[in-house]
Amino acid sequence: MPGLEDLYREIILDHYRSPRNRGELPVPPAHKVEGFNPLCGDEVVLYLDVDPDTDTVRDVKIAGQGCSISQASTSMMSAAVKGKSVAEARQLIRAFKALMSIHEHKLEGEGDGADLQAELEGVRLGDLEALQGVVKFPVRIKCATLAWNTLQQGLDETG
């Protein structure tokens, strides 16, 4: 039986209680994107400042409300992608989804360890790995991925 400590690791509670990069950026030049989980009402707002010349995420600010998992994941995501190139950010999105056992464009099977290894190859998840325990609580996976889906949408819209 997975326990609460698997889900709510200390680093997650820390990001929940003291979220990083909270605030707003002027739009434009920043791009604002909102993610919403209609089932539980969780909401993520991202302000993305992508430098078109260098294709890097110059700055990111977050807002919104929701459960500890969704808000901590948003905070951790903002810290992870700030200063990264768009390509690196997209790689992080893929790696994070692989960590959550989400394999896009695949219908059958759970995906094997090799898949996860391939997606994670050369990616440093760092603190984000603390969210891996969420996988054992299937209904909470959508809480953890909300920020990342919102980031993906934001990058698609700016790119």
Place this chain on the structure above:
Amino acid sequence: MTYLDVARIKEDFPILRREVHGHRLVYLDSASSSQKPIAVLDAMDQMYRTSYANVHRGVYTIAEEATAAYENARTKVARFVNAPSTAELVFTRNATEAINLVAYTWARANLREGDAIVLTHLEHHANVVPWHMLAAERGVEVRWIPMTPDYELDLSNLDALLDGAKLLGVSAMSNVLGTMPPVRQLVDAAHAVGALALVDACQYVPHNVTDVQAWDADFVAFSAHKLLGPTGIGALWGREALLDAMPPFLGGGEMIRDVRLDGFTPNELPWKFEAGTQPIAEAVGFGAAVDYLSALGMDAVRAHEKQLTAYALNALLERFPRTLHIYGPLDVERRGGAVSFLFDEIHAHDVSQVLDEDGVCVRAGHHCAKPLMRVLGVPATTRASFYVYNDETDVDVLVESLAKAEKFFLG
């Protein structure tokens, strides 16, 4: 004073013997769906084992037995809500389908552009979305009876809201707040302007003595699964003259008296609204559930829940005087046993996750009442709801578990 022997009642519910995460199961989500006693499980099992056949068709013995069991269940359910006649008690899939039946038949036959219907801020999506769909299709106006800061309906502007309205739809008990609006008063006000009244009694019937005639309503909807019965069956009670005049809902077998190449003649009530093979064993389970509740006595059920709800409200306010907010009236005379609350700093989902660790089942979310949640200004609440198998020990476990959640998240 104890009204129910809960220790004995708990033994009637096999699921309450199981453990979750090493803890006794404490089921506090009956407002969502109730657990089932052995009497209901056995009645359905017995039907499948001894008398199962399709109803109203065969002339062989078990088909006759099945038909008798199905119709006998209807009689029990009709009596349970004091319907004057079994012709007025239509089996549906659930309360949602019962309300949709009214929206698709009576409303589409009688309402046109510019007509108004009146709903309340308390309504469940089941009594909102069918009317939004009608509004979009027909240009019907939907008006709302607002809520007061004390979580009651604000009836100060009722006459103006009802002016020119054709239908009033009201929940007899809110599944989020526990609020019990004054149904009879609202029905009378609707009738005074020539409007019909539909009562969503999905939360009311399981917990109170229900008398559709005392309400003087026109339509009453409820579900079996919230009153110890199975899923897949519910009921619409409607006045015979209205049901008679309404066009049928779904077409197919059962609901016809005659079918020709050029048309059909609908069946008599209540079968006119029961198209296709019905949930037969579920009807039998529905009947067994109302028998079980009647044996306890609905007066005793209500008295027990009032007592337990008062105990719970008290315990929550005493233990968390500053950090926990209760959404709903505090006077148990005016409310039922669905208790919504929220910690200032902890999300409802996080609370229920910690509670699950202790085997405590509560609901966290918008409870299919998003318009109401918008009025309350919160995206989600945690809701504990009580039934005949809950006692003060269950409430104590809840409170201890909440204290644990508070400590876990707020340190």
